[in-house]
Amino acid sequence: MGLRTLKALMNIKHLLDKAFSEALSKLVGSDTPGIVKQAQREEFGHYQANGVMAAAKKLKTNPRELAEKLIEDIGLKGTCFTEIAGPGFVNIHLTSDFVAQQLNSVIKDSSLGVPSTEVSKIVVDYSGPNLAKEMHIGHLRSTAIGDSLVRVLEFVGHDVIRANHVGDWGAQFGSLLAYMDQLRQAGQSLSTELTDLEKFYQAASALFKSDESFAKTARSYVVRLQNGDNECLSLWNQFIEESIRHSQEVYEKFNITLGVNDIRAESAYNNVLPIVVQELEEQQLLVESEGAKCVFLDEFKGKGDKPLPAIIQKSDGGYPYMATDLAATRYRTQELGADKVLYVVGGEQLLHLRQVFAVAKAAGYIHEDQEFLHLPFGGVLKEDGLRFKTRDGADVKLIDVLDEAILRAFNVVSEKNPALSESDRGEVARVVGIGAVKYAELSKNRSTDYIFDWDTMLAFEGNTAPYLQYTYTRIRSMFRRAGTDSLQGSIVLGENAELRLGVKLLQFPETIESTLDDYQANVLCNYLYELCGFFNTFYEQCPVLIAEEPSKTSRLLLCELTAKTLRQGLELLGIETVEQM
RNA sequence: GCGCCCGUAGCUCAAUCGGAUAGAGCAUCGGCCUUCUAAGCCGAGGGUUGCAGGUUCGAUUCCUGCCGGGCGUGCCA
Numbered sequence A: 001m002g003l004r005t006l007k008a009l010m011n012i013k014h015l016l017d018k019a020f021s022e023a024l025s026k027l028v029g030s031d032t033p034g035i036v037k038q039a040q041r042e043e044f045g046h047y048q049a050n051g052v053m054a055a056a057k058k059l060k061t062n063p064r065e066l067a068e069k070l071i072e073d074i075g076l077k078g079t080c081f082t083e084i085a086g087p088g089f090v091n092i093h094l095t096s097d098f099v100a101q102q103l104n105s106v107i108k109d110s111s112l113g114v115p116s117t118e119v120s121k122i123v124v125d126y127s128g129p130n131l132a133k134e135m136h137i138g139h140l141r142s143t144a145i146g147d148s149l150v151r152v153l154e155f156v157g158h159d160v161i162r163a164n165h166v167g168d169w170g171a172q173f174g175s176l177l178a179y180m181d182q183l184r185q186a187g188q189s190l191s192t193e194l195t196d197l198e199k200f201y202q203a204a205s206a207l208f209k210s211d212e213s214f215a216k217t218a219r220s221y222v223v224r225l226q227n228g229d230n231e232c233l234s235l236w237n238q239f240i241e242e243s244i245r246h247s248q249e250v251y252e253k254f255n256i257t258l259g260v261n262d263i264r265a266e267s268a269y270n271n272v273l274p275i276v277v278q279e280l281e282e283q284q285l286l287v288e289s290e291g292a293k294c295v296f297l298d299e300f301k302g303k304g305d306k307p308l309p310a311i312i313q314k315s316d317g318g319y320p321y322m323a324t325d326l327a328a329t330r331y332r333t334q335e336l337g338a339d340k341v342l343y344v345v346g347g348e349q350l351l352h353l354r355q356v357f358a359v360a361k362a363a364g365y366i367h368e369d370q371e372f373l374h375l376p377f378g379g380v381l382k383e384d385g386l387r388f389k390t391r392d393g394a395d396v397k398l399i400d401v402l403d404e405a406i407l408r409a410f411n412v413v414s415e416k417n418p419a420l421s422e423s424d425r426g427e428v429a430r431v432v433g434i435g436a437v438k439y440a441e442l443s444k445n446r447s448t449d450y451i452f453d454w455d456t457m458l459a460f461e462g463n464t465a466p467y468l469q470y471t472y473t474r475i476r477s478m479f480r481r482a483g484t485d486s487l488q489g490s491i492v493l494g495e496n497a498e499l500r501l502g503v504k505l506l507q508f509p510e511t512i513e514s515t516l517d518d519y520q521a522n523v524l525c526n527y528l529y530e531l532c533g534f535f536n537t538f539y540e541q542c543p544v545l546i547a548e549e550p551s552k553t554s555r556l557l558l559c560e561l562t563a564k565t566l567r568q569g570l571e572l573l574g575i576e577t578v579e580q581m
Numbered sequence B: 001g002c003g004c005c006c007g008u009a010g011c012u013c014a015a016u017c018g019g020a021u022a023g024a025g026c027a028u029c030g031g032c033c034u035u036c037u038a039a040g041c042c043g044a045g046g047g048u049u050g051c052a053g054g055u056u057c058g059a060u061u062c063c064u065g066c067c068g069g070g071c072g073u074g075c076c077a
Helices: A003-010 A012-028 A051-059 A063-072 A096-106 A139-155 A173-185 A197-210 A212-226 A230-253 A266-282 A321-335 A347-363 A398-416 A422-443 A465-482 A496-506 A508-518 A521-541 A551-573
Strands: A036-038 A047-049 A080-085 A089-094 A121-125 A159-163 A286-289 A292-301 A307-313 A340-343 A371-374
Touching (some): A003 A096, A012 A036, A012 A051, A012 A063, A051 A063, A063 A080, A089 A096, A096 A496, A096 A551, A139 A159, A139 A508, A139 A551, A173 A197, A173 A212, A173 A230, A197 A212, A230 A398, A266 A286, A266 A307, A266 A321, A286 A307, A321 A340, A321 A347, A347 A371, A398 A422, A422 A521, A422 A551, A465 A521, A465 A551, A496 A521, A508 A521, A508 A551, A521 A551
Parallel strands (some): A121 A159, A121 A340, A340 A371
Antiparallel strands (some): A036 A047, A080 A089, A286 A292
């Protein structure tokens, strides 16, 4: 039996589903799914098969009788025992022996039972900040979610390319460049001025609003920039460089894996844009309408059922982001050879990206076997339920959230564990604070809007990263006391708390699988939270260090596997752990 | 107007693509530290899943209508 087959068996859900589906199909006479799922309620066992009711209906028989027949020849002796419940559910209880045996093999596996999948080349487009603005709370989602996805995809073996499609081009740079030039002419040192980017942005935009002649100059800078004016470009370069330095600082603080090499900015596509237009023209997709070059596809309708254009080139000759995004699809398939491209981009871009993908397909930039997927997420709302607007100046800066999180965490750790040295407390504060913010974001990952609230986001109790991190330190603390890391022996399950924990540990591979199923990190968050709940119950009920052998070693092994799973799971979320806190 | 998304406990969020009695955390109330870190554990209260219908063994989930909110709907990105 190859390693891969062995690992497939470690996926309990698959194992059971296969057995139930095959047996049920035999009874029905045609392909019939067993529909095995994790049980929702402990009294229903560990798993339940829900397929019998639908099958019985097809056969027009009594579901409970069909279930009887099914479990007679299911042939899973030793792994589980079953019972029929309700209208025809089959409840599945795994045996302690089976669970223990599986645990004993998983504990030797460095990837915790997760099989490596067939390798795909996957581009993940995330974060993508606008360099003309400071990163604010709205960037949190794309950045945290995207980075976690990247980590999980790499963990299962995919060839992942991070794509940070930063906005470094366009009209918004006019006032910034004009302001830079003005400062330079006044003899100010630009490098000093640019250290506080936020102040710089505000000053420039204030001037733009109040000073008519400045606004005029600003607009002229946009034209100069697009025409490749050297002086202008050098100012622009200086600004971009500083701005990227700033965003890299945020990434580093937030423990995001994006590096400068992952940046492929909008401007990088500038010279491809005319080619895109030319290629669309050659394929006779391009139509001139109201002075702009557009692609009209039947599936897109605008107001009053009028055809909705995808504008590739504006009437003034400039290129809107439709063109840039098309060039990016072209680059990703033709140059990078991507099998799949995931866009972690806000839901407000839904129509835009649908158009991008559709036009790119029509143009032949995306082939049948290449999958482009938009993973939308909702906006960030203020406490009053309204959206943050860039204009109203009420943005919460990302860097401020992180700093506040670290500060609060420092106060808490100083109170909880004053014995730790100041530098240790600083390190704990960093890991805990950042973890809290990231987990707050990832754990409620649904494509709906969410309300930003300092206290909710920076909570350290309950369903939070610090809770998971704390559970980890509890285990590490035990091992420090035990004074050993190398354990000879095996897991034997006695108490129910041990069995529950054991089954949960075995469900890590299933969790990774369903996390990637919908690309939803909150599935992983939920799992880790429940795992900790089970562990902490075990921790209260089952003494470890004072237990008799072989129970002591068995429990230490359970602790070890819990710690490994926790650390791995948190790492996949981009959250660090500490030895004590 | 049209399109997409959303509406779940006082608050913030879940619910494994149709499963059993809708779950957590926070907040409130009550227990547990001279056994491994109390950022923890155990327990209580709190719900007509926006409203009204429909589909079926079974609906927070699917369909229709209505109410309420968000986003988008040709030259910002």
